[in-house]
Amino acid sequence: MKKSKVIKEILLLIVAIFYLSPIYIMLVNSFKNRQELYENVLALPKDFSFQYYIAAIEKMNFLNAFGNSLFITVVSVIFIVILSSMTAWMLARTNNRISKIIFMTFIATMLIPFQTIMMPLMQEMNWIMKTTGIPMLNTRGGLIFMNIGFNTSMAVFLYHGFIKSIPLSLEEAAMIDGASKFGIFWRIIFPMLKPITVTVMILNVISIWNDYLLPSLVLTQKELRTIPLSTFYFFGEFTIQWNQAMAGLVLTIIPVVVFYVFAQKYIIKGIAEGAVK
C-alpha cells in the first residue's frame, strides 16, 4: 500500500518534470551567448552570469513596464470579476428569452478571432475619442476598458456554469427575509463563488498580463508600454537576441507564477480531504 504510493509520487514527479522540459530550455538558454546556444541548446550554461538579465531589464525599462502591466492587469481583473459575476448570476437565475439570448451572444462572441475585428475596433475607438473626447487610445484606462470588453464573456461563461450548481434554496430563504438582490448577491452568493472567482482571476491574469496584440495597438507612447510590449527590442528583423529575449520572458512570467502559487491555496480546500482519493 505504502510502496505503491511512493511509486505514484515518483511517477507524478517524473511526468511533471518531463512536462517542464521546454521551461528548462528557456531557463538555461537565458544564460548562454550565441555560440554556446548554437553548440548545445540542452547543456547547462558555462557560467550563470546574469548579464543578459541585466541587459534585458535595462532595455525593457523593466520597472516602468512592470508598473504599467501590474496596474492594467489588476484593475482589469477586478472589474472583470465584479461585472461578470453579477451579470452571470442574473443571467443564470432569470429564466426568460432575453437572458438566454444575452448569454448565447456572450458565448458566441468568444469564437471571433481578434485579428478580424482589430481594425474596426481601433477605428471605432478613434471615433469615440473624436466625438466625445474620452481618451480611449494611448491611455491605460482605454486599454482596461477594452480588456474588460474582451474578457468578460469568458468570465460570464465560467460563472454561469458554476452558479447553476449552487442550490436555489439559499437565495429563496434570504429573499423571504426581505434582503435585496444586491444584498443577496454580495452577502450570500459571491462568497460561495470563491473557487471560481479565483479561477477566473488566474485565467484573466494570464491572458491580460501576457497580451501583446491589443496593447500594441492601443498604447504607442513609450512610457505606457507593458512588459510584453517592451520585449520588442530583442526581436530584430534578421537577428534575434535569444538570450535576452528568454531572460526577459523569465522575468515576465515570474510574477504570474508567484500569483498562481498564492492564489491556488484558495481553490484547493484542504489537501487532506481532497474530493477524489
Place this chain on the structure above:
Amino acid sequence: MKFRKKSWLAFLLMVVISLVLTACGGGNDGKAKKENSGDDGGGKKITIFQSKVEISDQLEALAKEYEKETGVKVEIWGTTGDDYFQQLQIKLNSDQGPSIFTLEGLRQAQKLKSYVADLSDAEFVPNIAPKMELKMDDKVVGLPYGVEGFGIVYNKDLVKPEDVKDYDSFVSTLQNLKKQGINPFGLSQEAYFLIGHMSNYPFSLQEDNYAFIDKMEAGDVTMAETPEFKEFGKFMEAIREYSNSPLDVTYDEEIGDFASGKTAMIHQGNWAATMLADYDLDFEVGMMPFPLAGNDKLAVGVGAYWAVNGTKDDAEVQAAVDFLNWMVSSETGQKYIVEEFGFVPAMTNIEANNLDPLSQAVLEASNSGETIPWSHSYYPPNLIVNDFTPATQQFFLNKDITGDQFIKSLDNAFQNAIK
C-alpha cells in the same frame, strides 16, 4: 427601507465603476496634455514608427540629441518588425498615424499613396546615392535607411571566388566540398532566406526587372519560358542534391554552421555580420556574387526607406522633414547612421570607415555601380511568404521534382498571389 438602502449601494457601485474608469483615462489624459503644453514652449513634437527593431535603441538616443539641439521632441514607437506594416495600416486608418514611418518598397508606397508626402524638394535629395531613392510617379517619397546587399557569404579557407563563376564551376565546387565532408551551400528555413532573396536573381538579371514583373502580372510572359529562370531551376537542383536540406535549418543554425566551419558557403547579406560577430571565427569571411547565368555582381538595394506622413498639418510635415534632413546632414546624425545603426550609407555625403568585411563588399559594389537591383520589394504582396515558400518547401521535400517543374510551380504561385 432596507431595500432602498441596498439599491442605493448598488447605484453607488455603478457610479464608482464608471468614475474609476474615466479617472484612469482622464488621469493619463491630463498627463498627455501636460506633455503637449510643455512642447508648445519648445516647439513641435513628431512621432516615428519604423520597422527596423535593431536600431530602436540608438534611434531613441539620436532623438534625444536632436531634442537637446533643437527643442523638438521626437517620440519613437515600438514594434516587432514582423507585424510592422499591419500595425501601421491600423494606426493610419484610425487617424493615429505617426509623422515619419518606414516604407519597404514601391508596393507599399503605392498602397499608401494618399499618405506619403512628396519629398522631392527636400534638402537631402541631391545627396542620395544614384538610383537609391524611392520614387513614385517621378516624385521622391522615400529616403533610404542605407544600402544592403546579399550574395554568397563564404569561408575564405574553403572556397575561392574563382571557382564559383558559372553553373559548371558552381556545381563542381559543391561536389568537391561535399567530398571533403563539408556542407557546401547553406540556406535556411525562413521564407526570405529560403527563396525570397534567392528568387531575386533571375528577375534582376532581366533588362528591366520591374517591367518584367508587370508583364508577368499581365500574363504576357512566364518564368518557365525565360532562360534565366530555367538555369535558376538547375542551380536549385544542384543545391538540393549536394547540400543539407535548408528546411531543417533555422537562420541561427545556418550562421552557427557557417561560423564553425561545417558549412562553406551560405546565401546571406551583410546583416549577417552582426550575428557572426558573436562567434570567434578562425577564418576570413568574404562575399561574392551568386553566379546565375554568369552573374558577377552583388544584389544591392535598399530594404527600408524613411517616409513622411503627408496627412499631418504642414508644420508637422516640415518638422519631420527637418529631422530627416538633420539626421543625414549633421555630424551627429551621420555618426549615428554609420557607427550606431551600422548602416552602409546610401548618401554620397556620408563617409563610412571601419566596416565589417561584408558591409565593405557591399559598399564597394555600390560605389562602383557594379550591382544588380533588388526585385523582391516589387513582388506582389505576400508572394514570398505565402506562395513561393510552400512551392520551395515542396521542391526540397520531394526529390522527384525537377528544376523545370519547380519553376513552373513558382509560376503558379505567382498567379495565385495576384488573383
Place this chain on the structure above:
Amino acid sequence: MSKTKNRFWFALFTFPTIFIFTIVVIIPFISGIYYAFFDWDGIAANAKEFVGFDNFLKLMEDERFRHSAWVTIKFTFLALISVNVLGLTFALIVTSTLRTAKSARTMVFMPNLIGGLILGYIWSFIFSDAFSIIGKVTGFESVFYNWLMSPDYALYAIVLVFTWQMAGYMMIVYIAGIENIPYELMEAAKIDGANYWQRLRKIVLPLLMPSITICLFLTLSFAFKIYDVNLSLTGGGPINSTEMFALNIYNEIFGYSNYGYGQAKAIVFFLIVAVISLTQVYFTKKREVEM
C-alpha cells in the same frame, strides 16, 4: 417581488457589462460584416468598391480556404480530446492526497506562460534535435523525426504543443469543479463500498458536467481561433499543410490586402464555428445535473 423591480435589478446587474461588451466586441464585429461586401485593400483612404455577395461566392471556389477549414476541424477535434483528457487527468491527480501534487500543480500550469516567438523557437528545437535523439536511442526513427518538416505530421506537432499549453489551463477550470463536489457525497459512497472507478463514473463525472461543458467549449473556441502557436511553430507550412482558419484569414487581410474578402472569410468561419460550438454546448448542458 414585482416584475418591474425584477427588471430593474436585471438591468442594474447586467447593463454595465453589456454596455462595455457591445462597444468593444459587438460594434466592431458588425462593422466588419459591412466590409465583407466590398472590394477593398484595407487602407482607409483608398477606394472601396461595393461588390455585393461576390466575396462569398469567391469563397466557394477557394481551394485553400476549404483546405484550411478541413485542417482546422481536424486539429480542433484532436485537440479537444487530448487537452480535456489530459487536463481532467491532471486535475484529478493534483487534487489527490499525493504529496507531490502541490508542486505538480504549479509545474503543469507554467507552459501557459510561454508564448509567441520563443515558443516556436523552443519547440522547433525539440522537434528537430530532441526528437532525433529520442529516435536514435529508442530505434523508432520512423516516428521520432522532425515533425515540423513533414506535411503529414506537422499538424500533430501543433496538437502536441497546443495540448502541452492548454492542458494546464483546463486543469485549473476542472479543479474548481472538483472542489465544488460535496465532500459528504464522496464519503458516503466510500462507506457504501464504491471503489475509485465507480466513484469517478457515478459521482465525479456527472457532477463535473458543468465544468466539462465549459472546458469543451473553451478548448473548442481556443482551438478554432488558434493563431500564435500556428504562426510561430509552422507558419502554416510545410506546403500550407497546417494553415488554419485564423492564419488564413489574417494572411488574406494583411498579407494579400484583400480586406473585404478576408472579412467574408471571417464571417463564414464564425458561422461554421458557432454552429458546431453551440451544438456542443446545447448537448453537454443537457447532461448537467441541477442540484
